[in-house]
Amino acid sequence: MIDLIREYWQQYLWGTPGHLSGLVITLWLTAASVGLGFLLAVPLSIARVSKEWWLSHPVWFFTYLFRGTPLYVQLLLFYSGVYSLDVVRATPALNSFFRDAFNCTILAFTLNTCAYTTEIFAGAIKATAHGEIEAGRSFGMSNLTLYRRIILPSALRRALPAYSNEVILMLHATTLASTATVPDILKIARNASSDYYLPFVAYGIAAMLYLTISFALIGLFRKAERRWLAYLRRETK
Amino acid sequence: MFLEGYGRQFWEGTTETIELALLSLCLAFTIGLIGAAAKLSSNRWVSIPAAVYTTLIRGVPDLVLMLLLFYSFQDGLNRITDALNQAQINIDPFSAGVCVLGFIYGAYFTETFRGAVLAVPKGQLDAANAFGLTSWQVFRRILFPQMMRFALPGISNNWQVILKATALVSIIGLHELVSAAQDASTGTSSKGAYHAFIFLAVAALIYLVLTTVSNVVFAILEKRYSIGTPPSEL
Numbered sequence: 001m002i003d004l005i006r007e008y009w010q011q012y013l014w015g016t017p018g019h020l021s022g023l024v025i026t027l028w029l030t031a032a033s034v035g036l037g038f039l040l041a042v043p044l045s046i047a048r049v050s051k052e053w054w055l056s057h058p059v060w061f062f063t064y065l066f067r068g069t070p071l072y073v074q075l076l077l078f079y080s081g082v083y084s085l086d087v088v089r090a091t092p093a094l095n096s097f098f099r100d101a102f103n104c105t106i107l108a109f110t111l112n113t114c115a116y117t118t119e120i121f122a123g124a125i126k127a128t129a130h131g132e133i134e135a136g137r138s139f140g141m142s143n144l145t146l147y148r149r150i151i152l153p154s155a156l157r158r159a160l161p162a163y164s165n166e167v168i169l170m171l172h173a174t175t176l177a178s179t180a181t182v183p184d185i186l187k188i189a190r191n192a193s194s195d196y197y198l199p200f201v202a203y204g205i206a207a208m209l210y211l212t213i214s215f216a217l218i219g220l221f222r223k224a225e226r227r228w229l230a231y232l233r234r235e236t237k
Numbered sequence: 238m239f240l241e242g243y244g245r246q247f248w249e250g251t252t253e254t255i256e257l258a259l260l261s262l263c264l265a266f267t268i269g270l271i272g273a274a275a276k277l278s279s280n281r282w283v284s285i286p287a288a289v290y291t292t293l294i295r296g297v298p299d300l301v302l303m304l305l306l307f308y309s310f311q312d313g314l315n316r317i318t319d320a321l322n323q324a325q326i327n328i329d330p331f332s333a334g335v336c337v338l339g340f341i342y343g344a345y346f347t348e349t350f351r352g353a354v355l356a357v358p359k360g361q362l363d364a365a366n367a368f369g370l371t372s373w374q375v376f377r378r379i380l381f382p383q384m385m386r387f388a389l390p391g392i393s394n395n396w397q398v399i400l401k402a403t404a405l406v407s408i409i410g411l412h413e414l415v416s417a418a419q420d421a422s423t424g425t426s427s428k429g430a431y432h433a434f435i436f437l438a439v440a441a442l443i444y445l446v447l448t449t450v451s452n453v454v455f456a457i458l459e460k461r462y463s464i465g466t467p468p469s470e471l
Contacts (some may be wrong), residue, residue, distance in 0.1 A: 068448040069441040070404035073415060077437045080422070084433035172298035179408065186301055199308035207297045207305055214296040
C-alpha cells in the first residue's frame with residue numbers, strides 16, 4: 001500500500017513533468033466542459049423559451065436527445081463512432097480533431113452539460129416574475145436590454161441551486177473520460193489498481209479525491225448563493 | 238439483414254438493460270425507504286450512519302464507486318478463497334451490477350423520500366394517531382400515499398438516472414445494450430468503416446425510446462397520485 005502511494009501520488013495529483021494527469025486533468029475537464037456548456041446554454045435557453053417555434057423546437061430536440069441518452073453512449077459515439085465515418089477521415093480538419101481522445105471527450109461533455117444547463121436556465125427564465133418584465137417594458141426597454149438588465153441577472157441567480165447540482169454531476173461524469181484513455185484521476189486509479197492488485201486502496205484514494213473536490217464545490221456554491229441570492233433569503237426569526 | 242445479423246444481440250442487450258434497471262430500482266427504492274426512516278429517526282445511532290451513507294455516496298462518482306465496490310469485493314473474496322485453499326469464486330456481474338446500482342442510488346432515494354416525508358403536513362399524522370391507528374397503518378394509509386405525491390418527481394428523475402447509469406455496467410463486464418453495440422461494431426469493423434457509428438446510434442435510439450416511455454408512465458402515475466389535489470391556478 002505504501003509502495004502504491006509512493007509510486008502513484010504524483011500521478012494522482014498532477015502527473016509527471018511534461019505529462020499532466022490525475023486531479024489536474026479532472027479539474028481541467030470539468031472546468032472546460034462546464035465553462036463552454038454555460039456559454040452555449042445562455043443563448044440556447046433564451047431560444048428555448050422563445051415564442052418562435054423555429055427557434056424553440058430545435059433547442060427542445062437537442063436537449064431531448066442529449067438528456068434522453070446516457071453520456072457514456074454519447075462519448076462512445078463521438079470517440080469511436082464519428083471517427084469511423086469516411087467523411088470525417090477524408091477531411092483533414094475533422095480527422096485531426098476527432099483523432100484526439102481529449103477533443104472528443106470535451107465535445108461530448110460540453111454538449112451533454114449544455115443540454116441540462118439549457119433546461120435549468122430556461123426553467124428559471126420562465127419563472128421570472130411577471131412584474132419584473134412589465135416594469136422593464138414600461139421603462140421602454142428593448143428585448144435585448146430587458147434580457148441583459150432584468151431577466152438574465154435574475155434568472156441566473158435563481159438557477160444557482162439547480163446549477164450547482166449539475167456542476168457536481170458533471171464533475172462525477174468526467175470519470176467516463178478514463179474509458180477514452182484520458183489520464184484523469186480514475187484512469188490513474190485503474191493503472192495503480194492493476195499494477196499492485198490493490199483495488200480498494202487504488203480506488204479508495206480516487207474516491208477520497210473526488211469527495212474532496214465535491215465538498216469544495218459545494219462550499220463555493222454555498223458562498224455564491226449567500227452572495228447572489230441574499231435578496232431571496234428568508235428572514236431568520 | 239437487420240443490423241447485420243446483430244439484431245438478436247441488441248434485443249438481448251436491451252432486455253438485460255431493462256431487467257438491470259428495474260431490479261436496481263426496486264433495491265434502491267427499498268434502501269431509500271429504510272434510509273429515510275433512519276435519517277429522520279431521533280436515535281443518533283441510526284440517523285448519523287444514514288447521514289454518512291448519503292453524504293459519502295453522493296459525493297463520489299458512481300463509476301468510481303462501481304469499480305471500487307466490484308473489484309474490492311472480488312479481491313476480498315479471492316483472498317478468502319486463497320486462504321482456505323478453495324477455488325476462486327467469480328462474482329456474477331449481473332447481481333453485482335444490481336447490488337452496486339441499488340446501493341448507490343439508494344442514497345439518492347433516501348434524500349428524495351426524506352424530503353417527501355417532511356412535506357406531509359404533521360397534522361395528518363397526529364390525526365391518524367389520534368384515531369388509534371398502529372404505526373404500520375399510519376404509514377400505509379396516511380403517510381405513504383401522500384408522501385408519494387411529493388416523491389414522484391424525484392423518483393422519476395432518479396429512475397432516468399439509473400436507466401442511463403446501467404450503461405456504465407458494461408465496464409465491469411456485463412452484456413447489456415452498450416456492450417452489444419460495441420461487440421457489433423468490433424465484429425463488423427472489417428466490412429465497412431461506418432458501422433461503429435450506426436450501431437452506437439441504434440443503442441442511443443433504444444435508450445431514447447426507453448426514457449420516453451418512462452416519461453409517459455410517470456406522467457400517468459403523477460396524475461393518479463395527485464387525485465384529490467386541486468390543480469394549481471395560474
